[in-house]
Every structure is written in C-alpha cells, then in structure tokens.
Amino acid sequence: MFGFLKGLKVTFKQLAHKKITLQYPDVMPDFGERFRGVHKFYPEKCIVCNQCARVCPTSCISLSGSKREDKKLHIDTYDINFEICILCDLCTEVCPTEAIQMSDKFELATYNRVDLYKNIYWLDENARVSDGLLKKGETEEQSGGVK
C-alpha cells in the first residue's frame, strides 16, 4: 500500500530541485563549436570543384563558376535550398578548401518558401556575421533570399 507514498515523497522532494528550463528567446543555448547549423560560405576560397554538390545526398546545392582573367575558376552563384537540406555536414567534409562550413545559426523559420533558397550573398554575409566581423543588421539589404 505504501508504494505510491514513496512516489509522493519523491515528487515532493523535487520541489527544491534546481529548475532546468532555459529561457530560450532571452538566453540563447550555447552549442559547441562543432554545431551543424545553417551554412556559411567563403566565396574567395571556393575553387568550383563541385565536390559538395556531388556528395550532397539530397542534391540541394547548385553552384556555377567561370574562368576569370587570372585563368582560375571563381564562383559566381552558390545556392543552397534549405527546404530539402538535411544539415548532414557531408559537404563541409569533402570541401578541399573549407569554403563551405556550418555556422551555429539554427533559426530557419520563414514566412514564405522563397526565403529558404539562400544565395551566395546571404551565405557570405552569414559567414561574416558568425565570424563576428559584422553585426547582424549591417548590410542586410544586399543579401536576403532570391529577389
């Protein structure tokens, strides 16, 4: 008959237990530095080798580059479609020059689907934001989804 009394004692003791809720919007969770959030892209490092597009299981990366005057390939457009990207981090693994990496930004909710197609400006800007060179709102107008 006293099994549930022990249970009651346990729950009563929990009243004094430290609360573990994280006040999310005010207190941001601190994920480690390996956290796989939204991508950040360094266009100058990219050698347009197409490895990331090939290894992506859901093939959501599309990129195009052109030979510029210094005879070397430079990236022109680099789009990741975050509707189908599963953040599996295979692209950053195969990238020879670490041009594409993952930042710790994870808030991806948008009001329309177009914003989920991140283009090269957004990814580049995200790189500078997450590297701290640039505060969030500075050159917002240049980037943003495909207009």
Added chain:
Amino acid sequence: MSEENKAPEETVKPEEPAKTETQSEAPKAEAKPEAPKADAAPEAPKAEATPEAKPAAPKPAAAAKPAAEKAPEPEKEPDPRLIEAQQRLETIKGKIATKFGDAAIEEADVKKITPTLVIKPEYWVDTVEYVKTDPSLLFFYPEAMAGTDYKDKGYIEVFTLLHSFELDYDIALKVRGARDNGSVPSITPIFSGFNWEEREIYDLLGLRFEGHPDLRRIMLEEEWQGHPLRKDYVVMD
C-alpha cells in the same frame, strides 16, 4: 573460364566464388565442387583493388588508374570460417537432396560465410517446413526476409535468413518468381514472422504469395499503381 567475367553477371554458374576474406583474386587453393574458379583479372574497366585485409598490402593510389599491379599474393591459407561454411552447405544440401531429390535445389553456394540455397518454387514450402522441423536442423528463428528485383535476369528473388539455436548458425534460403505477375507459395503459415515482410515484398515488388492469409498492400494505399522498388518503375513526381 575467363569468358564468365566478360558476360555481365551470368548467374547460371555461381558468378563469384564466395568472397574470401581478401578481395584479391588469388586463384582458389582448394578446388571448388563446381568447375575450378579462376578469377583471371578483376573487372577490367573500373579496376581498382580494394585494400587487402591486412593493411600491409600495397594500396593502389587512385582508383581510376587501371590496377596494373597484380602482384602475386603470397598463397593465403583459405579462411577457416569459409571451410566451415562449405561443410555446412554440403550437409544441408545433402539432406535436402535426399529428402526432395536433386531437382529441388537450383543453386547452392556460400555467400560471405552464409550457406545459401536457391530452392525451386514447387519445393519451397516443404523445404522450409523440413528445415524448420527436422530434429537435426531446427532452423526455427526467422531472422530476415528481403525481395530483390533482378531486372536483367528476369526474376524477383526472395531471400530468407533462418537461424538455428541448436547448430547456432544461419542459412539463407532463396526462391525465385517471375518478374511480371509471378507468384511464389507463401511461408507465413510456417513462420508468422514473415507475414508483413511478404506483404511488403508484394506491395513494393509485385510478387504475389499464394496462400498468404491477407495479401494486401502494406506501405502504399490500396489503389496505388505500380510497384516502386522494381527497377523499371518510372517515378512520376
């Protein structure tokens, strides 16, 4: 011997000797019951040799470079598990042959240390029943079942893996049904564990199972057209 390799995957003969521990094609030491299998050269075009089991062997640098090296391996003694698997295959093949006659078994060889027997559809239910109930075998734990569509060989193959706690090893029994609305007798009355697996094979591959308690589609809705796991399934998105 070598013409077998040119033919894509000619299955009449067991196309590959059991994968030995090492991928290298050193000629088999002991003679196989069928024609001695000498794998002359690895598949010529995409010739790349996966590394030896022992890291010591030289690893070819790039896969694309045709593997010109065919350094003669030191004669590797055949792996003990493979020998054991051979004997098991012989014993079981012998038992089934004595019980149902040689016609029952289409093929028998060892696939990666698992004795595999392909049984003719007419003998399928009796063989499974026999293998399950015979006191010396007692393979009564139905571990896995899978269906594969061999488009170019023209049949759908049902692979079942049975485990015996007495002998403590697995055997794989396989049966083949025609690709277009073929049918194979169902073994759900013997192993109720295969009930849904057979329904899934019917649903995704289109192979009917005669005698199945309620053969309906399990994954897709009733009026779905076509069977998605078939190789020639056109995906209309």
Added chain:
Amino acid sequence: MEMFTWLDKPMSGMTFLNMALGAVIVLGFILGVVTYTIYFERKVIGWMQWRIGPNRVGPLGLFQTIADVLKLLIKEDIVPAKADRTMFLIAPIIAFFPSFMVLAVIPFSATHIFTAASNVGVIYYIALSALTIIGVVLGGWASNNKYALIGGMRSAAQMISYEVPLAMSLLAVVLMSGSMNLVEIVEAQKNFPYVWYIVPQFFGFIIFIISATAELNRTPFDLPEAESELVAGYFTEYSGFRFAFYMLAEYVYVFAMSALATTMYFGGWEGPFLPGWLWFAIKVSAFIFFFFWVRATMPRIRTDQLLSFSWKVLIPLALLNLVATAVVMTLV
C-alpha cells in the same frame, strides 16, 4: 451592512436585488479563486517537474490564466455539424451550475453572511454534485464523437460508483456531529473531544479523499478525459467558451470539495489566534495542493479496476466505518 440581512425580511423587490447582488459577489470571488487555483496548479506541477511553470504573462506569470480565459472567450465556438445541437449547447451549462450552487452551503468563516446555514447541507451538496454527471454524459453523447461517447460513459460509471462511498464517509461525520448543517458540524468539532473529526474519523477521511479525487475526475481517476487514450474524453469537440465552462466546473468543484473536506474533517474556520477566514483559506489550499501533488505523481487507473475498487473495497470499508462510529457513539 443591513442590506445583506435578508433572511428575516419579507420577499420584496429590494431584498431580491440584494440576494442577486450577494450571489454576484460570491461568483466573482469564486472566479478569482478558480483563476488562481489554475495558476497555482500549473506552478506547483511545474516546480515538481524541474521546470518553472507560467512566467511570461504579467509579473511572475500571474495574468496567465486571465489571458487563457480571454483567449477562450474570443475563440470560435465550433459546434460539429452532426452534433445534436441543443443538447450540445446546454450540456456545459448543466455541468457548470451545480458546481456553483453547491458553494452556497459551505461556511467560509463564522460571520460569513452568504452561507445558507440550511439544515440539510450535506444532502444538498451530494444531491447537486450528482447533477454534473448529466451534463458530462450529455456533452459526451451530443458531440457525436466516438471518443467523447466513451469518455461520457466512463465518467457516468465513475461518478455514480464513487458517489456512494463519498456519501457514506460524510454520513459517519454527520453521525458524530448529530446535524447536517455544516455550520453546526464546525461548531460540534469545538466541544467534547476537543479534536477535529480527522482524528476519530481517520478511515472515513481516507475513503473520503479517495472518492473525492474520483468525483473530481482527477488523476489517478482521470479516465473520462484521459489524454493518452481518449484524446480528451467528453469535451473533445468543445472549443471556445463552452470548453471554458467545463474547465470552470472542474476547478470550482476542486475548490468546493476541498472546502467541504476542511469543514467536515478539519474544523472549518476553527483555529487558534489567526482569524477564521484565514484558517479556512490555509486548510483549503493545503487540500488543493494535495490534489495537485497527487496529479503530478500518480499514473491512471483502468476502468474495470476503478469500478471494482469502488464497489468491492471502498463501499464495504465505508459501511464498516459507519458501523464502528455508531458503536463508539453509543458506548461513549
């Protein structure tokens, strides 16, 4: 304050108006108590589960329940197409009004003017609380939803079968105090044994508490609205203000049952040096805390176990307790 002394005045327009005003005041008070009971429950269960509970709306989340009630007010009140319209609309009202009428008979403090110190207080309470069953079953049937129907059936079976041990345990107290009038019961606990009825009636109290939890449809007896089985039981189809009615009925009953428990077993407003109504408030909130504490801990009982527990265990024990009290009363 003479406007509230309508007991000895003839029935005229003026006294009726005063009575209505009195009723409105009590209703306002009860709504306030219920709002903060809901807030108290969410905080207590939150704290017991290592989390904080509502803390966003208003300082410390105090306006959370008010915000919920406002939300329910402006939410669309959907009536399912095939539902039995009139029954669907009046079911919550039938469920709610007995829970509010029951409070008329409970003395909050010695000088409490709104208590109808009627001589049939206990019977009045039990009779009215039985009316809610009709509201619940009607709601379950009228919303034409299979889950609601099963929820309604379960709650009918549960409430009826737990009404009996509840009444019997109260009977034992009435036996001891010699009167059905709740005010007199509290007075009776002051004289001779100089101890609250909890002590002589300890078994009666245990039976009372168990059947009270079942009456209120609270865990471990919350079968009618078992979230994990019947989605939401009898009020699955209700939304907006009608859903609020059911919730209100449930929490007013929690307050009413705790108030009844304090008056019957813990000597109502009796207590050294603190004022009467404060004692009453402390004891009632202790009971309410107990109900929430049990809700945070216990799993749910099964329907057939629930019924056999009541008929095979609680009722014989209640009878035994009644007989024992009678024997003791005659001897002493």
Added chain:
Amino acid sequence: MAIRTEELLMNIGPQHPSTHGVLRVVVKVDGEIIVDAEPVVGYLHRGTEKLAEDLQYTQIIPYTDRLDYLASMINNHAIVGAVEKAMDLEVPERAEHLRVIVAELQRIASHLVFFGTYLLDLGAMSPFLYVFAEREKIIDLFNRLCGARLTFNYMRVGGVKWDTPEGWVEEAKQFVQHLKKQMDMYHELVTGNEIFLNRVKGIGKFDTETAINFAMSGINLRSTGFNWDLRKNKPYSIYDRFDFDVVVGENGDCYDRYMCHLKEIEQSLRIVEQALDQIPEGPVMGKVPKILRVPAGEYYSAVEGARGELGVYIVSEGKDKPYRLKFRRPSFVNLQLLPKLLVGQSMSNLIAILGAVDIVLGEVDA
C-alpha cells in the same frame, strides 16, 4: 433476449497522442472491449530503400539516422558495420571504442525515452520530464562530439568522423556516475506504485514460442525469458571485450518489458564505463578507398538495435551504389503480434500494450 449492441469501429491514430508516431490501429470495440484490431502502417514511408539504390554508401548514412530517430547512432553502426564486413575493412581501435561508447549511450537515451513516454501513456506526467532532463545531458555530449542533437551522421565506413573534443571523456564518465545514482529515483517513483503495477502486470503476455515464431527480437523476445542478444550471441565490433550480462525477463508481460528496459540501461552504463576506461589513443579513421565499392555479392549483417535486431541486407554488383539495400527493421517485425495481443483487452490496455512493444514509426515505415 440479450440486448443487441452494435460494435463501434474506431480509429486510434494516425494522429493520436500515444501511438508513438503515425501508426493507425483500426479497432472494432464492443463497449470498452476490443473485438478486433488491425494496425495500418505506411504513413511515414519515405522509400529509403528505393533512394538508397542510387546513393553512394557514404550518402546513405544520413538516411539511416532517420530510420529509428531515437537511436540514430545504432542505425549508423548497422550500415557502417555491414559495409565494413562486406569489404573486410579494418577499423582503428579508438574508433571501435568510440562507436561502442556512442552506441551504448544512444541505447540509454532511447530506453530513457521509452520509460518517459510509457509512463506518460499510463497517465503519470512527471517521469517524462525527469527523463528528458537526463537525456538532455546525453544529447549535449553528442552535440559537442558531432554537432547534431538527433540525426548524428557521426560514423563513417572505416571509422568515425570526429575525435572527442578535450574534456569529453571525463564528462562522459561523470554522466555515467550521475545516471547510476539517478536510476533508483525512477524505481522509487514508479516501480513500487501499486496503480502502475496493476496497469502492467500480466498484460500483453506472450511466451517464447510465439515470440520466436513472430520473429520478435530485442527486449520483446528477452522479456519472455529467452536469452538472445546479438551483442553476446553474434558478437560484432568489440562487444566481446566488455563484460555485461544480458537482461532476461520471466513471463513476457508489459511489466517485464518495462523492467528489462530499466535493467538494460544499467548494463549499458557498465559497458560505457569499461569502454571509457579502456579507450586507447590513435587515429579515428582507417585507410579506406576514396570511392567505396562493395565487391559483387550478397551480404547480411545485423546489430542489436534499441528495439531489436537491426539488419542490413546488401546486394551489390561491385559498383559504388548498392543494387539493393534492405533494412530488417525490428519495430516493423515486432508490430505483427499486436492484433493477437489486443483482442479481448480494454482500451486502456491497448495503450499499455502498444507502449510496451516500444515501436518507433520511423523504423516501421522506412
């Protein structure tokens, strides 16, 4: 003349609070007693096996995370182990140890989720919160290790992707000690509770013979008193180096399955503790060809998943993509016995039995 009562045809699911995912059980109910039940699956069928037919082996690994999304590390271990066994690749010692640590921690997390949701189904709200607080600690360990919180994609053919960040091993050791003490709080809170015992004892009972005939595996089979655990009976990876004992129940009812889950957490803690002590230094990735080509042939290899035997059947033609890849999914197989268990039970028992069989719909409908 008995009153003619009509049977009620009810749908439990596919959107229902306690079906652990999108399972729909069509139930014919006479009053409260179930006359006939028929589970309908396929609402979460994503055609993983069809997709795998034109994906390279490394690209399949993220898909296996989504099979049993509560135990994705163990799913990774299944596919990666299968390809390595087929190609006979060597995995460095440190990677093997990391795999065992990570797989066992994932098994603990999965059993904790079972414990939490099972109690929630039976009506007790608090254990769910306590359990998710503990699981959060494991998820934090995994997050610092490989960056993800649910679908880890951590293992690669021939090793693991990341080595442990500094301080990770000590933190894992502390967690193991902490959870050991925490376990008796759960027993005190729930296992003694009479109402809980009445709800689970003797419910959903089946014996070893039916379990084996229905190809049950994992805790469902062991709860009937049959000692069959792939980590012991068909040792893979380096499980044979650790000593732990296989948890076996007696009479195969919901209570035994519940107790087996909790005891298995304690066993997994022992394994993790030993693995953390013995973890050697060294590389975490073996020598593996750039393009993985499984030699032509058929291979089947299985791993002891959180819910049973998770097998991978690969038919390969020597190309870099499998010709056919089939997952033997334990939840899919364990669900077949449900109709037989449910007939004659009441609605509340349906929830108790379904919860105890412990299925995850990602795995049922792969």
